[in-house]
Amino acid sequence: MSTEKPQGLRKRLAGNPQFRELAFTFRMMRKSKITVAAMIVVAVSYLVAIFAPILSPYAPNFQHLSQAFLGPTQAHPVGTDELGRDILSRLIWGSRISMIVGIIVVVVSTAIGLPVGAVSGYFGGKVDEVIMRFTDIVISFPGIVLAILFAYILGKGAIAAFIALSLVNWTGIARITRGVILLEKEKEYATAARVLGKNSFSILFGEIIPNSIQPVIVWASLSIGTAIVSLAGLSFIGVGVQPPTADWGSMVSEGYAYLVQDPTLAIAPGLVIIIVSLSFNIIGDSLQDALDPQLRRQSG
Numbered sequence: 001m002s003t004e005k006p007q008g009l010r011k012r013l014a015g016n017p018q019f020r021e022l023a024f025t026f027r028m029m030r031k032s033k034i035t036v037a038a039m040i041v042v043a044v045s046y047l048v049a050i051f052a053p054i055l056s057p058y059a060p061n062f063q064h065l066s067q068a069f070l071g072p073t074q075a076h077p078v079g080t081d082e083l084g085r086d087i088l089s090r091l092i093w094g095s096r097i098s099m100i101v102g103i104i105v106v107v108v109s110t111a112i113g114l115p116v117g118a119v120s121g122y123f124g125g126k127v128d129e130v131i132m133r134f135t136d137i138v139i140s141f142p143g144i145v146l147a148i149l150f151a152y153i154l155g156k157g158a159i160a161a162f163i164a165l166s167l168v169n170w171t172g173i174a175r176i177t178r179g180v181i182l183l184e185k186e187k188e189y190a191t192a193a194r195v196l197g198k199n200s201f202s203i204l205f206g207e208i209i210p211n212s213i214q215p216v217i218v219w220a221s222l223s224i225g226t227a228i229v230s231l232a233g234l235s236f237i238g239v240g241v242q243p244p245t246a247d248w249g250s251m252v253s254e255g256y257a258y259l260v261q262d263p264t265l266a267i268a269p270g271l272v273i274i275i276v277s278l279s280f281n282i283i284g285d286s287l288q289d290a291l292d293p294q295l296r297r298q299s300g
Helices: 004-014 017-030 033-050 087-123 125-140 143-153 158-184 188-195 200-236 248-256 264-290 293-299
Strands: none
Touching (some): 033 087, 033 264, 087 158, 143 158, 158 200, 188 200, 200 248, 200 264
């Protein structure tokens, strides 16, 4: 009896087209050792963020001034900063903000940009003209400069940084979605839905968008790394996460002042930012290849 249930579940999953597509995509991505390593890095980073209170050997803001600027020791594997705070503990707690805010920014940006781009591409005409001209205006400003302005106006801090980045990043997915919708709305299944009398809302969000989701997934996976770097940049210049809260960007900023005396203070969080953001980019590139129809046919 205990063996029949798992077997029945496997059969049902195997018969599910969406599950088969997901499993096939994962198998294609798993062929690359670099991609597997990147997925491990991302998975470990999120586990560290979730279990930070358990994994951290010290409180992130615990100060021991007599032990400032210690090099790596058994008690402090990465050393201590100018206030005697354990660098490893601050890196662990800093992952909570960077990893969580990074994915929240992408989710919110997608929630804004996806419907905006979909409506623009589907209805066209004056609707498309107005939406795309406004999008062009936003894009015409350097993204990080606009994010700095928004974060400063909103009063600085982690929440201000995430809102600022979300208000800037939605334009990318809006343009991608618009381009895909322009192609998809002319296909036979969309035409058949119109002939059957379905309304525009049902056709757009019930038929076309589900068939246009692959570019959105790729964009999201690539954008998480960018969001993490952007958040670190805002914190570095003082409009993002504010001290003494542990954050990778603010740690680089604080360590920059002691770069000659103890370069580890800035290099350690800088390396973490580079490794994590690079891992997301590798996963995004691999996912883009895995979802490419031509490559899927060749591998299938």
